[in-house]
C-alpha cells in the first residue's frame with residue numbers, strides 16, 4: 001500500500017493517477033462497520049480490475065471545529081490505520097489534512113478536488129458520511145455532485161446485538177474497561193504499540209519485571225487497571241499481564257498512567273525494543289497497597305487469573 005498525504009490544494013496530476021474504487025471516511029478504529037465499507041471497495045476494485053484506495057482525514061475534525069478540543073486520542077493512530085488497511089489489501093491511502101481551509105470548502109469543491117481530482121471511478125461510504133462546509137454534502141447529494149464522473153455505493157450501518165457499531169461506542173467500552181466487547185466490535189483485540197523505556201528498576205526486585213512501554217500521546221488507552229494481554233515482539237506472541245496506572249503504592253507524582261507489561265515465561269532484555277500490546281480482558285482495578293508484600297501477593301493472584309483466562 002502506498003500512502004499519500006494531501007493538503008488543500010493538492011498537486012496530484014489526474015492523468016498520472018490510476019483510476020480507483022475508493023472508500024472514504026474518518027475510520028477511527030477500523031471497526032466492523034468501517035471494515036464493511038473498505039472491503040466493499042476492495043472487492044469492487046478487484047472486480048473492475050482497478051486499484052483500491054482509502055481516503056481518510058487527519059487530525060480528527062473535532063480538533064479543528066471545536067474550540068475546546070486541542071488534542072484527540074485515537075483508537076487507531078495513523079500507523080495502526082496503515083497496518084490494518086494494508087492487511088485489508090488496500091492499494092492506496094490518501095490522508096487529507098483536515099484544517100480550517102478544508103472545513104470551509106463547499107461540498108462541490110470538495111468532490112471536484114478530492115474525488116474527481118484523484119481519479120475516483122467508484123466511491124464507497126457509510127450511510128452517514130458527510131463532506132464539505134458544515135457537512136452539507138451527504139449520501140443524498142453525492143450523485144448530484146459527482147455528475148456522472150463516478151458512481152457510488154452506500155453501505156448500511158453494521159449492527160451487533162441490536163446496536164450500531166461505532167467509534168463512540170468503542171470509546172465508551174474502553175472507558176469502562178470492557179476490552180472483550182470492544183474486540184467484538186473491532187473484529188480484533190485493540191492494540192497499542194510503543195518502545196520499552198526504563199522505569200525505576202523495581203519490578204525485577206519484586207519478582208515481576210515489567211517492560212514499561214512509552215505510548216504516543218495520540219493513543220487512546222482503556223481505563224486504569226490490570227489486564228490480561230498478549231504481547232507481540234519480533235513476530236512472536238507472548239501471554240502476559242499489563243498494569244496501566246499510577247502506581248499509587250509507590251508514588252503520587254504520576255500525572256499520566258504508565259503502561260507496563262509482565263511477559264509470562266520470558267526473561268530477556270527488552271529496553272528500546274518495540275512491543276505491541278493486545279488487550280484481552282480486565283482483571284481488576286488498580287489499588288494502593290500498604291506495602292510491597294501485599295502488592296506482590298496480589299500480582300501473584302493476577303497471574304493465576306490471567307493464565308487461567310488464556311487456558312480456558
Ligand SMILES: Cc1cc2nc3c(=O)[nH]c(=O)nc-3n(C[C@H](O)[C@H](O)[C@H](O)COP(=O)(O)O)c2cc1C
Nearest residue numbers: 199200201202203210241243247248249262286287
Ligand atoms: C499485574 C500487575 C499489577 C499491578 N498492580 C498494581 C496496583 O494495584 N497498585 C500499584 O501501586 N502498582 C501496581 N503495579 C505496578 C507495580 O507497582 C510496578 O510494576 C512496580 O512498582 C515496578 O515498577 P518499575 O517498572 O518502575 O520498576 C502492578 C504491576 C503489575 C505487573
Ligand SMILES: Nc1ncnc2c1ncn2[C@@H]1O[C@H](COP(=O)(O)OP(=O)(O)O)[C@@H](O)[C@H]1O
Nearest residue numbers: 199200201203204209210211263268269270271
Ligand atoms: N518477563 C519479562 N517481562 C517484562 N520485562 C522483562 C521480562 N524479563 C526481562 N525483562 C526486562 O526487564 C525490564 C523490566 O525490569 P524492571 O526491574 O521492572 O525495570 P524497569 O523499572 O526499568 O521497567 C524490562 O524492560 C525488560 O528489559
